Amino acid sequence: MAKVATRTLLTAAFAAVTLTLAACGGSDSDSSAVPPAASTGADTASGAPVADASLIVAGSTMEKIKKRGKLVVAEALDAPLLSQQDPSNPDNVTGFDADLAKALATYIIGKPSVQIVPPATETREALLANGTVDVVFNTYTITEERAKQVDFAGPYFSSGLAVAVKTGNTEIKSVEDLAGKTVIVGANTPAVTEIPKRVPTAKVVQFGTDPQAVQALTQGRGDAYVQDITLLxxxxxxxPAITVVGNPFTEEPYGIGLKHGDSQMKEFVNTWLKTIQDKGVWANIWKASLGTVVKSEAPEPPAIGSVPGS
Structure with missing residues (x-):
């Protein structure tokens, strides 16, 4: 994520949720070490397509990956609903980013064979530049500055601020319903300024940490909590005492990181992304991950190439 305060809260929350794991960003999920790469389990997205042989161009990155038999991916192992390792089966990593990576592997290789290298935020560009990984799926926000060092396919998802309510609240379904309400936000997060702009009559109450904000919501000290959707x-x-309602109302575009200058691979990955969107595979992956806790239909994927740097 471009917004440092939000990223800090995300990292802290992910760590709190996953203390029991064996094993980050948008949420720009981080991992401070790079342990031996893990291999994911079976593909969870039904109907993941396989590329026509004509698309695997001789001498291309795609051909190299297919011959190797594995797609090497930089992704987190500790990000709930995005890319989270199963503590009882370390070879199985699931979530929105993880399952998209498996779908891309299926498109290239014919099976969801993925080798994972957990990155730190500051190592992602280097991992691509030196050929350690083929792609990055790591809530990697597209920016023009980053695009000077890496290529971005996509965007494949638009994160951003969303609304959570106490489970059972049927009155609030979106940001528009916050007029006149008490809205909980994290201190020093984008919501502090965004809510007064969007809903001038809302009363904004700030809390220093995400756990404090969640506790305030469940205790009824506010009507809603506004934060980045991946954190919510x-x-x-x-x-289960809180529920996310509606889709993000601000934009934080996530891209698929690729080695800089490999236009052939970028075109190939964008073709794959459009294909899985058209076939409903993208929506199925969203429903099986983020969609399990967001009370809304699958969002419309952002248009490929729609943001500066993509």
């Missing part, structure tokens, strides 16, 4: 989804996964 993580909260809802671990705490």
């Amino acid at each position: 989804a993580s909260d809802a996964k671990s705490n």
Whole structure:
């Protein structure tokens, strides 16, 4: 994520949710170490397509990956609903980013064979530049500055601020319903300024940490909690007392990181992304991950190439 305060809260929340894991960003999920790469389990997205042989161009990155038999991916192992390792089966990593990576592997290789290298935020560009990984699926926000060092396919998802309510609240379904309400936000997050702009009559109450904000919501000290949707989804996964309603109302575009200058691979990955969107595979992956805790239909994927740097 471009917004440092939000990223800090996300990292802290993910760590709290996953203390029991064996094993980050948008949420720009981080991992401070790079342990031996893990291999994912079976593909969870039904109907993942396989590329026509004519698309695997001789001498291309795609051909190299297919011959190797594995797609090497930089992704987190500790990000709930995005890419989370199963503590009882370390070879199985699931979530929105993880399952998209498996679908891309299926498109290239014919099976969801993925080798994972968990990155730190500051190592992602280097991992691509030196050929350690083929792609990055790591809530990697597209920016023009980053695009000077890496190529971005996509965007494949638009994160951003969303609304959570106490489970059972049927009155609030979106940000528009916050007029006249008490809205909980994290201190020093984008919501502090965004809510007064969107809903001038809302009363904004700030809390220093995500756990404090969630506790305030469940205790009824506010009508809603506004935060980045990936953080709210993580909260809802671990705490059934809160529910995420509606889709993001601000934009934080996530891209698929690729080696800079490999236009052939970028075109190929964008073709794959459009294909899985058209076939409903993208929506199925969203429903099986983030969609399990977000009370809304699958969002419309952002248009490929629609943001500066993509």
